[in-house]
Amino acid sequence: MESPLALYRRYRPETFAEVIGQDHVTEPLRAALANNRVNHAYLFSGPRGCGKTTSARILARALNCEQAPIADPCGECESCRDLARGGPGSIDVIEIDAASHGGVDDARDLREKAFFAPVKSRYKVYIIDEAHMVTTQGFNALLKLVEEPPPHLRFIFATTEPDKVLATIRSRTHHYPFRLIPPRLLSSYLSELCEKERVRIDPAALPLVVRAGGGSARDTLSVLDQLLGGAGPEGVTYDLATGLLGYTPDTLLDDVVDAFAAGDGAAVFGVVDKVIETGQDPRRFTEDLLRRLRDLVIVAAVPDAPATGLIDVSEDQGERLVAQAARFGSAELSRAADIAATGLTEMRGATAPRLLLELLCARILLPGADHATDGVLARLDRLEKRLTIAGGAPTPTVAAPSQPAQDRPVPPPARPAAPDPAASRPEPEPRPEPRPEPASAVEPVEAPAPDPAPEPVAAPVAAPVAAPEPEPVAEAPDAAPAPSGGLTLVDVRRLWPDIVDATKSKRRLAWMHLTQNCQVVAVDGQVLTLGFSNVGARDSFVSAGCDDVLHRAAVDVVGADWKIETIVDPGAQAEGTPTVTRAAVPERQPEPEPAPEPAPEPAPAAPSSDASAAAREAIQQTRSPDEKPDAGPDWASVDAEAHPDDLDAEHQGISSAELLQRELGAQMIEEIRHQ
Known part of the structure; x- marks a missing residue:
C-alpha cells in the first residue's frame, strides 16, 4: 500500500474559492476572469507558501476552461481535469523554475517556443517561479516578448522578492501581492483538516502548529503532517507538540x-x-x-x-x-x-x-x-x-487641632535654628517652656567614672518612667478604615528594607536604631511589633519619637497604617542591612591634669536638649581616642541631620565651657589659640 501524499499536496486548492487568507487577490482575479478582462502578464509576490504558485495554476485552469470566461474552473472539461490536483498536466501550461533556468540562453529558448500556438488549449501559459532569480540578461531577452506577446500567450511570474524583478518587466505586469495567513483563520482551517483526517488534536496544540508554520499554509501543513504521523491513539497532544517542535512548556513560562x-x-x-x-x-x-x-x-x-x-x-x-x-x-x-x-x-x-x-x-x-x-x-x-x-491607598488622616500636620514635629516657635558654623552666632533669645520629656532624659548627667569595660550605650538609662503618650491623630470622618491582615510577616520582612530606607530621609536617628538595634517580631492586623536588643535602645527609640517616624515611613512606602509596639528581645538583630558590631572599648587611663578648683553645687535639672548634649559629651569621653567611626553611631552625622528637639549648646546661646561646668563640674584652666 502506497503512502498518502503530503497534506499540502492532498489539500491544494483547485479554485479561488478554496484559497484562504488571500481575498484581496482572489476576488479581483475572479472578477477579471468573469468579465473577460485578463491581462497578458501577471506578477504574484509574497512570502513562501502563501499560495502564489497555486493561484497561478488556478488562473491557468480558468483561462483554458471550455466554459470560459468563468470566475472558477468548472473541473469537468479536459483541460480542467488535466490541471486538477493529481492530474497529468497540460502541454500548453509550462512551469519554469527560474532558480535553475534564469540565464540568457533559457530566455532565448523560451522566446523561440513561445511563438508556437497552443496544442489543444486556448492559451499557452508560462508560469515562471522564483522570477527574481532570472538574470538581468535573461530579463532583457524576455523584455520584448513580455511587452508585446502574441495573442495566445500569457505570462505569470511568481516571486518572493518583487524588487529584484527588472523594473521594465514589472511595469508591464499586473502586480498582486500575497500575504501571510492570519493565525485565527489558519487555526480553524487546521481543525477542519484534522476532522477530515479523523485525528483528534488538542486545542492547546493548535497555536503551536500555527506558530511553527509562521503564517505559511504550506509550512503549517507540513508541521501538522509531522504531528499527525507521530500521534498515538489520543491524537495530537500538547506534550507531543511541545516535544517535537521544541517549544518551552507553558508550565515553565508560568x-x-x-x-x-x-x-x-x-x-x-x-x-x-x-x-x-x-x-x-x-x-x-x-x-x-x-x-x-x-x-x-x-x-x-x-x-x-x-x-x-x-x-x-x-x-x-x-x-x-x-x-x-x-x-x-x-x-x-x-x-x-x-x-x-x-x-x-x-x-x-x-x-x-x-x-x-x-x-x-x-x-x-x-x-x-x-x-x-x-x-x-x-x-x-x-x-x-x-x-x-496593603489594601489600597493609605488611609487619610488629619492632625489634632493643637498641632499642624507636617513631616516633622514642630519645634518651639521662639527657638532659633542652628546657625551655620561659618556665620556669626546670633544673640541668644529667651527660650520657651520645654516640653515634658522622659525621666531618663531630664536627670542631670554626671561625669562617668572610668570603668574596666564600659558598655557602649546610646544614653544613660534611669529608672523606667512612663513616657508621655503622643498626641492622638484623629481620622477624617470620610476616611475608610484600613483593612486588617493585609500583609503577612513574610511580606513585611520582604518590604522592610524599603521602609527602613524611607526613615533615613525623615530622621537619621530613627534609621540608625532600625538598622542596628531591632528587628520585626510580629504583624497582627494593624499592629507592628519590633524587638530591641536591650532596654536602653528601646527606651531611646520611643522617647525620641522614632516610632512616629517609622509609622509615617510605613504609610508612605506600603500604605500600612500600623500601630508601632516595642518589646525587649535580647536576640534581636537588624533586618535589611548588615548587623553593625561594636568593638570593645579598651580601658582608658586618666591623664594627669592640674587639680581643679572645688566643683560648684550641681545646677538644677536642665531641659531635655541640654541633657542630650551632655550625654553625648559623656559618651565621647568614654570612647578611646583612636576608636574607629564604625564602632558606634556617627554622632557628627546624627547632629547634622538631627531631630529639631536634639539641641546642643549652640542652640541655647551658652558656651561649651559653661556647659561643661554646669553639667560635669569641670573648669577650663586655659585656652590657647594658635595664630
Whole structure:
C-alpha cells in the first residue's frame, strides 16, 4: 500500500474559492476572469507558501476552461481535469523554475517556443517561479516578448522578492501581492483538516502548529503532517507538540513569570537551571519568554484580549494570562519585554547563551539598578502593587487641632535654628517652656567614672518612667478604615528594607536604631511589633519619637497604617542591612591634669536638649581616642541631620565651657589659640 501524499499536496486548492487568507487577490482575479478582462502578464509576490504558485495554476485552469470566461474552473472539461490536483498536466501550461533556468540562453529558448500556438488549449501559459532569480540578461531577452506577446500567450511570474524583478518587466505586469495567513483563520482551517483526517488534536496544540508554520499554509501543513504521523491513539497532544517542535512548556513560562512578579530570584534561576538541565535551547526559551511578555503587555492593555481573539491562546491559558498581567504594572511589563528583546538579539552567535540568559533575568529582577525612565516607572509600578497588597491607598488622616500636620514635629516657635558654623552666632533669645520629656532624659548627667569595660550605650538609662503618650491623630470622618491582615510577616520582612530606607530621609536617628538595634517580631492586623536588643535602645527609640517616624515611613512606602509596639528581645538583630558590631572599648587611663578648683553645687535639672548634649559629651569621653567611626553611631552625622528637639549648646546661646561646668563640674584652666 502506497503512502498518502503530503497534506499540502492532498489539500491544494483547485479554485479561488478554496484559497484562504488571500481575498484581496482572489476576488479581483475572479472578477477579471468573469468579465473577460485578463491581462497578458501577471506578477504574484509574497512570502513562501502563501499560495502564489497555486493561484497561478488556478488562473491557468480558468483561462483554458471550455466554459470560459468563468470566475472558477468548472473541473469537468479536459483541460480542467488535466490541471486538477493529481492530474497529468497540460502541454500548453509550462512551469519554469527560474532558480535553475534564469540565464540568457533559457530566455532565448523560451522566446523561440513561445511563438508556437497552443496544442489543444486556448492559451499557452508560462508560469515562471522564483522570477527574481532570472538574470538581468535573461530579463532583457524576455523584455520584448513580455511587452508585446502574441495573442495566445500569457505570462505569470511568481516571486518572493518583487524588487529584484527588472523594473521594465514589472511595469508591464499586473502586480498582486500575497500575504501571510492570519493565525485565527489558519487555526480553524487546521481543525477542519484534522476532522477530515479523523485525528483528534488538542486545542492547546493548535497555536503551536500555527506558530511553527509562521503564517505559511504550506509550512503549517507540513508541521501538522509531522504531528499527525507521530500521534498515538489520543491524537495530537500538547506534550507531543511541545516535544517535537521544541517549544518551552507553558508550565515553565508560568513559573518564571510568577517568580518575576514576586521578585523571587531563587525561583527564576531555578527555572533557568531546569531549562539547561532538560537540554532546551536558551535562545528558544528567551524567544518564548519574550512572546509571553508580549501577550501580557497586550492583556494588561486589553483585559478581554484572549476572549476576543486578539491573542491566539486556549481558554484556560487566557485566564492565566489575565491573572499574571494583574500582578505587574504596564511599565514593568514593557521594561521586562525590552530587556528580553535586547537579550535575544545579543544571544545570536553568542558562545555562552546561558550566561546571557541569567544576566537578562537579573536585569528584569532589579529595576532599582536601572536609573533610566523605564527603571523608575518599574519601581513606581512595584510601589503601587505594594499599596494594593496593603489594601489600597493609605488611609487619610488629619492632625489634632493643637498641632499642624507636617513631616516633622514642630519645634518651639521662639527657638532659633542652628546657625551655620561659618556665620556669626546670633544673640541668644529667651527660650520657651520645654516640653515634658522622659525621666531618663531630664536627670542631670554626671561625669562617668572610668570603668574596666564600659558598655557602649546610646544614653544613660534611669529608672523606667512612663513616657508621655503622643498626641492622638484623629481620622477624617470620610476616611475608610484600613483593612486588617493585609500583609503577612513574610511580606513585611520582604518590604522592610524599603521602609527602613524611607526613615533615613525623615530622621537619621530613627534609621540608625532600625538598622542596628531591632528587628520585626510580629504583624497582627494593624499592629507592628519590633524587638530591641536591650532596654536602653528601646527606651531611646520611643522617647525620641522614632516610632512616629517609622509609622509615617510605613504609610508612605506600603500604605500600612500600623500601630508601632516595642518589646525587649535580647536576640534581636537588624533586618535589611548588615548587623553593625561594636568593638570593645579598651580601658582608658586618666591623664594627669592640674587639680581643679572645688566643683560648684550641681545646677538644677536642665531641659531635655541640654541633657542630650551632655550625654553625648559623656559618651565621647568614654570612647578611646583612636576608636574607629564604625564602632558606634556617627554622632557628627546624627547632629547634622538631627531631630529639631536634639539641641546642643549652640542652640541655647551658652558656651561649651559653661556647659561643661554646669553639667560635669569641670573648669577650663586655659585656652590657647594658635595664630
